[in-house]
Amino acid sequence: MIKEQIYEVFARKSHEDSLMHVGSVNASDEDLAKVYAWTMYDEENWVEMCVVAREAIIRVTHDCQIPVWGN
């Protein structure tokens, strides 16, 4: 069964920059996520762009909670 996922998109404009979060896309697989990220967030000449499935992200804080060591 095909299921859509949210993919978070990260990119940087130069090799000196850190990767920054630029947005997200919905896609049913990694190939489509790559195409959608590339076509949706093409306002810059990125030197690197990555996508990661949101469900693959390991949360450090609990949802909607301030971590015990502050924010």
Next chain:
Amino acid sequence: MNNGSFDNVAELEPACKEALYHLLIACADTKLLLGYHYGEWTFGPPEIEAAVACCSLCQAELGHVRLFHGVINKHFGDDPDELISGRNSSQYANVRYLDKPLTNWAELIAANYIVDLALTTLLFSLRESSFQPLQTNLDKMIQEEKYHIHHGQGWFRTLANKNTETKQAIEKSIQQAINDIFEWFGPENSPEDELLVSRGIKAQKNSVIFEKVYSEILNLSSQIGLDLDISKPDASKISWETWTPKSRRAGNDGPDDQILYHLKGSKNQMFVLS
């Protein structure tokens, strides 16, 4: 020039020069029609991301058309505006699959996956072409086409796996697209095609390029465990005696007049400058 390469078609014998011209027109026309269909699907895809992608794919194809037309203009003298607005339907040399409106998403994806892939595989065979002006533009085109292929593959997988209805829809469209690219590539051992290969303009014959595309479809289907109900076209069913390298089809039809009307901007002739 060294290694048999050349940057001026005046160095070619007339038959080879004509074959090269036909090849460039066929590529440009197919890209023009692909761009038209992607543009039409900027609105209506199943999700907004696909709409943005179609818009981007359209933009890339039209950019490639301009590059091809630039080469054709410089080396063969054709006016790019005339190539779009000055020809009638039977003078186009696009893949037949693009002649009519693509009325559902599966039809568009078959154009994206099969027709676009066939053309890109052909472009790949021109990467080390002896015709130097082609090499200048090809790397950029092929780099951009990488995303077109990912889009086609991704949606092919999605539709083939979604349910029986979508699988049947994509199978039907894929089979039609395969039949049409087979016709576009032409008969086995076409003298024009063999001339282009022997002169080093193309690395491979069209029959080899078709086999690559067909294998790619079977490989991807196999990777996802899909039993795809498609078959290789029967060459004996095509009236090759009416096929010409100029039109790249059997018969003398072409794109729908309504599509050409939009492509040529006929409705807005009164606003054309100069």
